[in-house]
Amino acid sequence: MEEWFQPHNLSYFLIITITIILSCYLYCSYKLNYWKRRGVIQLKNTSRIFGDFKDGILFRTPPGYHMSQLYKEAPADAPYVGFYIFHKPCLLLKDPEIIKQMLIRDFDNFSNRHFAGSVQKDSIGMINLFGIKNPAWRYLRRMITPTLSRGKLKQMLPLMMETGKPMMDHLDHLTDCKKPKVIDAQDVNYKYTADLIANVALGTKTNCFNFPDSEYCKNIMAFFHSFKRMVALVTVFFTPELVEMIGYSILFDSTFVRKMFWNAVESREKSREKRGDYIDSIINLKNGKQDSLYKFDGDNLLFQSGTFFSGFESSSTAAAFTLMELAKEKNIQDRVREDIKRAIDKHGWTLEAFAKMRYLDQCISEGIRLHPSVSTVDRCTFEDYQIPNTDVVIEKGTPVYISLYGLHGDPQYFEEPEKFKPERFDNDRIVPDAYIPFGAGPRKCVGVQVGQLHVKVVLSMILSEYEVYLPKSAEVKLDNRSTFTAAAEGINLQFIKLS
Numbered sequence: 001m002e003e004w005f006q007p008h009n010l011s012y013f014l015i016i017t018i019t020i021i022l023s024c025y026l027y028c029s030y031k032l033n034y035w036k037r038r039g040v041i042q043l044k045n046t047s048r049i050f051g052d053f054k055d056g057i058l059f060r061t062p063p064g065y066h067m068s069q070l071y072k073e074a075p076a077d078a079p080y081v082g083f084y085i086f087h088k089p090c091l092l093l094k095d096p097e098i099i100k101q102m103l104i105r106d107f108d109n110f111s112n113r114h115f116a117g118s119v120q121k122d123s124i125g126m127i128n129l130f131g132i133k134n135p136a137w138r139y140l141r142r143m144i145t146p147t148l149s150r151g152k153l154k155q156m157l158p159l160m161m162e163t164g165k166p167m168m169d170h171l172d173h174l175t176d177c178k179k180p181k182v183i184d185a186q187d188v189n190y191k192y193t194a195d196l197i198a199n200v201a202l203g204t205k206t207n208c209f210n211f212p213d214s215e216y217c218k219n220i221m222a223f224f225h226s227f228k229r230m231v232a233l234v235t236v237f238f239t240p241e242l243v244e245m246i247g248y249s250i251l252f253d254s255t256f257v258r259k260m261f262w263n264a265v266e267s268r269e270k271s272r273e274k275r276g277d278y279i280d281s282i283i284n285l286k287n288g289k290q291d292s293l294y295k296f297d298g299d300n301l302l303f304q305s306g307t308f309f310s311g312f313e314s315s316s317t318a319a320a321f322t323l324m325e326l327a328k329e330k331n332i333q334d335r336v337r338e339d340i341k342r343a344i345d346k347h348g349w350t351l352e353a354f355a356k357m358r359y360l361d362q363c364i365s366e367g368i369r370l371h372p373s374v375s376t377v378d379r380c381t382f383e384d385y386q387i388p389n390t391d392v393v394i395e396k397g398t399p400v401y402i403s404l405y406g407l408h409g410d411p412q413y414f415e416e417p418e419k420f421k422p423e424r425f426d427n428d429r430i431v432p433d434a435y436i437p438f439g440a441g442p443r444k445c446v447g448v449q450v451g452q453l454h455v456k457v458v459l460s461m462i463l464s465e466y467e468v469y470l471p472k473s474a475e476v477k478l479d480n481r482s483t484f485t486a487a488a489e490g491i492n493l494q495f496i497k498l499s
């Protein structure tokens with residue numbers, strides 16, 4: 001022991017330590033200068049370990065929102081900037097023209113997401129339309145699109161309406177005539193959405209308002225809120241390489257949903273009943289002609305129901321945050337209520353009525369501009385790609401990100417971007433290309449119409465019977481752990497029953 005402290009041993013120790021530190025420093029500098037070497041502007045405050053995503057990865061800022069801070073850190077006129085997640089080089093696109101170029105015109109090279117990486121194993125959260133890679137994606141998209149098309153809305157509307165009944169009963173029970181009652185609009189929306197997922201995607205009726213402690217409700221609320229899922233989402237979105245290391249079954253435990261889904265399919269096949277829901281569609285796909293690219297059988301059927309979980313979660317967020325904005329602006333809220341009333345008086349609670357609610361449409365468009373439910377869009381380069389009119393080549397496999405908070409909040413494209421102004425979407429105005437709440441190109445959201453109808457149904461039901469206000473002292477903070485947009489402590493609004 002004492003011999004170890006001999007001066008010459010100590011100097012060896014020092015030399016080795018300094019060499020290790022120096023090598024690490026040089027290695028990090030080399031890795032973190034990747035973009036500079038390729039002639040691309042890169043961000044400045046890069047951490048040697050975490051790269052540019054430290055606050056997102058450590059949940060100090062909501063990961064999707066953090067991407068918008070990177071957007072703001074970049075020079076205003078830069079069409080794109082390089083940044084790093086740990087040491088992985090990623091590109092953040094800023095210019096709507098470049099975005100269109102990559103997501104639409106050069107789609108063939110950007111047809112895969114970086115999401116879920118290359119290790120796509122047994123998982124309801126990854127091998128669905130959102131996460132699947134080509135060539136299977138192209139085939140799957142073609143098969144799934146008709147199950148969410150405009151034609152299907154007619155069948156889904158009655159399911160959406162009947163799902164709203166327990167929600168309205170619950171609100172009625174909570175509110176007293178004239179006295180305002182503070183209710184968490186996010187929670188109400190999550191519960192409605194949980195019942196909607198059961199009704200549309202799992203072919204089963206549930207009531208999360210009356211039975212919040214039921215196994216289903218507890219499981220699905222955990223899906224929306226749990227820390228485990230928050231970790232899962234940040235991992236699959238931004239560091240999918242870690243999925244295998246952490247374990248996909250830890251990330252997405254589908255035991256409960258699996259049981260429910262298969263019970264529904266089995267009983268539907270036995271009864272041959274048609275409800276116009278997703279179980280009907282999936283049974284049709286299962287009994288149809290199969291393609292070797294993607295077989296509609298076994299677990300693959302279950303994985304597609306995953307689409308509805310995140311899809312309806314997005315529309316739930318859109319409804320809750322739009323309601324919050326309306327709760328701040330009485331004039332706008334009154335005008336929307338008029339719009340809803342006019343349509344319902346004329347057409348009843350029908351698709352025609354919802355199609356006529358033009359001002360409500362504008363408010364929802366503005367709601368998802370300010371609060372994009374899916375805040376980050378990603379792609380991955382299929383082959384080396386030269387950015388048109390430049391010498392810059394992005395290497396095959398490089399992740400490319402688009403920050404919707406960044407684009408939608410950029411004063412270059414939206415005047416007073418922090419303000420809720422539905423008139424931005426007046427008929428005679430041109431919507432900037434920077435507005436992409438549903439993404440862009442052949443891989444844009446497949447559930448746009450279903451999502452919009454969901455939001456409209458919920459908002460029209462609530463606003464037909466209630467006035468809502470955001471209490472003056474209330475502050476709605478984003479959930480730092482959430483990759484999708486979510487409020488940390490709910491969206492507490494005062495509900496007043498209309499006489």
Ligand code: HEM
Binds near residue numbers: 318436443451
């Ligand atoms: C207001 C509600 C919604 C918003 C704001 C929204 C937003 C988005 C966004 C931004 C994307 C990524 C698009 C891209 O990469 O270019 C996406 C993809 C997707 N969304 Fe939605 N979504 C909503 C509702 C829904 C609903 C209701 C469903 C299904 C029932 C759904 C299913 C999907 C699927 C399957 C994808 C992946 C499409 C593909 O990769 O081919 N979404 N959504």
